[in-house]
Amino acid sequence: MAEILIVEDDSSISQFVCASLSAAGMRPRAARDAAQAQQELGAAGCDLLIVDLGLPDMDGVALIGLLRAHWSMPILVLSARTQEAQKIAALDAGADDYLTKPFGVGELLARVRAMLRRAGTPQRPSPMLRIGDLVYDREARQVTVRGRAVHLSPLELGLFDCLAATPGKVLTHRQLLAKVWGSEHVDQLHYLRIYMGHLRAKLEDNPAEPRYLLTELGVGYRLADE
Amino acid sequence: MARMSRSPHPLLAYVAAVCAPVLATLACFALDRFMSVAGLSMVYLVASVACALALGRMPAVLASVLCVSALNYFFIPPRYTFEVNGAEYGWILAVLLALSISLGNLVHTLRERQTRAERGEARAAQLHELSEILAGCEGVEEMARQAAGWMCAALGKPSAVFLVTADGHGLQHWGAPESEQGFHEASVRWALEYGRPLGRGCDDWRDLPLWCAPFARHGAQGAVQVLLAGRDVPDADALQHWLALARQIGLWTERERAASAARVAQESARAEAARNTLLASLSHDLRTPLAGIVGTASTLRAQSESLAPTQRERLLQNIENEARDLTLMADNILQMARLSQPHTQLHLEWESVEEILGAAAARMRRRWDASRLQLRVTPGLPPIKGEAALLAQVIANLVDNAVRHSGQTPHVIVTAGRSREGVFIAVRDHGRGLPQGDDVDAIFDRYAKAGRTAGAGLGLAICKLVVQAHGGRIAARRCDPGSEFRIDLPAALPEKAEHG
Secondary structure (H helix, E strand, C coil), X not given: CCEEEEECCCHHHHHHHHHHHHHCCCEEEEECCHHHHHHHHHHHCCCEEEEECECCCCEHHHHHHHHHCCCCXXXXXXXXXXXXXXXXXXXXXXXXXEEECCCCHHHHHHHHHHHHXXXXXXXXXXXXXXXXXXXXXXXXXXXXXXXEXXXXXXXXXXXXXXXXXXXXXXXXXXXXXXXXXXXXXXXXXXXXXXXXXXXXXXXXXXXXXXXCEEEECCCEEEECCC | CCCCCCCCCHHHHHXXXXXXXXXXXXXXHHHCCCCCHHHHHHHHHHHHHHHXXXXXXXXXXXXXXXXXHHHHHHHCCCCCCCCCCCHHHHHHHHHHHHHHHXXXXXXXXXXXXXXXXXXXXXXXXXXXXXXXXXXXXXXXXXXXXXXXXXXXXXXXXXXXXXXXXXXXXXXXXXXXXXXXXXXXXXXXXXXXXXXXXXXXXXXXXXXXXXXXXXXXXXXXXXEEEEECCCCCCCCHHHHHHHHHHHHHHHHHHHHHHHHHHHHHHHHHHHHHHHHHHHHHHHHHHHHHHHHHHHHHHHHHHHCCCCCCHHHHHHHHHHHHHHHHHHHHHHHHHHHHHHHCCCCCCXXXXXXXXXXXXXXXXXHHHCCCCHHHEEEEEXXXXXXXXXXXXXXXXXXXXXXXXXXXXXXXXXXEEEEEEEXXXXXXXXEEECCXXXXXXXXXXXXHCCCCCCCCCCCHHHHHHHHHHHHHHCCCEEEEEECCCCEEEEEEEECCCCCCCCCX
């Protein structure tokens, strides 16, 4: 059974998250602040951490940076609408995914399950990635849609490969730009927009409403994982 | 009294004062055969009177002394000596001297009086000109800048106007010419503290190479400073005038400050009124979904047993929908507060309209039946500079508005394509349309409501604020059936991405 630690100072959110996680067969524990979270983690560890960005005793982004030095479990960030910038900073600091308040229990469980699934997969991913009609051969670096091979330019392939390394995980604009174009280009957002446009034009049936290459508005992109 | 010509240059006047007796002497030699000494003395009298009229006091005295000496030397017996034979000749000489000197004095006094009158007239004209310039200015800063420029031109000396800043402690100055760096703040502070002028020609700090005077004796609002070069010491008369100019500037700036304070008060009253309208409309808009949520939740708790599962499901769905409405409204209130700040900075990034519409549509589809919303995006739209979350919110508001006004079976089409300036986005509904009669653009004005349906007023007001902050335009028009809201955003082409 998955052990999940929720760090959230608002008790009604904490309660509803705990209730829905235990109803879904997981074992949630709650911490009210960063200090208690560190205590809990030190005592028993956990398989997945849910962290609210507005903690009373510590900046959520700083806490994530601190935890990442010792722990590798997936981290899900809860953020309010006013915390757009902190949300991105948290992802850049090592958080794996985010939910913006208010969120429904459906969204919460989907994220948590996907994160646990990714964390549980072996270090060497299988050479073939299948999402709907799309198949990616990691070794041959070849994308096929409905059996038809799609030719991608080296940069397009680099971008796709980056997203395909962790299907379902959000990658921020900065992370993608740093990996594909190099760290000196992290501010050249339009490179990313243009190449994402190319990729979608080649892979999606309806690029405006993508099935595979999903937009996280103002944050980054993720590859659909099912 | 006839107008007198201005005095010639002093050196020229003395030369003329020497020449006139010489000419008179030459004339007298020519007339010597026909006239007695009394007649000749009249020639000298004419010469010295002429000098008195034309040359000023001291040259006139010199001319009359020379005339009397020449008359005595050349023509009064014994001739070619300065001796005087007989009381008659002595009398002639004395009268001539007394007449020339007193005439010279008289003319000098009259001329002084006239120049003073002329200067007074010129100064009155300057005061008038200054006040006309100040009357045409908007704002105290503009006044100070114009006044300094005018002073510099009118006095021919570098001048500056200092104003006490709004907090009452700082000093800000406008100097002319603008390149001039030598204005002196410490002297202004002194003048403001003691309420009197200082510098050259004043009682205090007469060694400073400047003149500085506060606008008024009391109430430190500002001061005027004039830089004085070398040995330039203005006379009391000039200082009096400069003081009048300073008072004039003070009067106008004070009037302007009072007027702008009144304007600020009026504006804040208007803002207060707008805030009250917003609060009133918000509390109405918030109450409606809240009443739904509270009522439905209490029904579910109290009558859970007697409700059919489908009814329960529907009530729960209502709670969720109402709560999501509240979320959109909370986002709108948040952005309204942010965008209403005077100097809000948007976080502009290169964004793709296609992505923004896609993300907004994905969010809307979670709420409404997917078939009710159609997205038609022209491929290959140019990127725009924008804040994605704000633009997505605009789309969400417009679609929300369209669905609300569409009755039972909403059918909303969102189109995006190229326009002349960049990119357009249009949201078309097939509902009951915009209210007849009104100006269609009035519906964007804050909190105006088409038919008083909850939430719409604030949402459209936000749309207008956001689109304008992006340098774009938003317009509504009536269609048959329904209505269309169109946004035009300017495109800017980024540098080309590296090809791989």
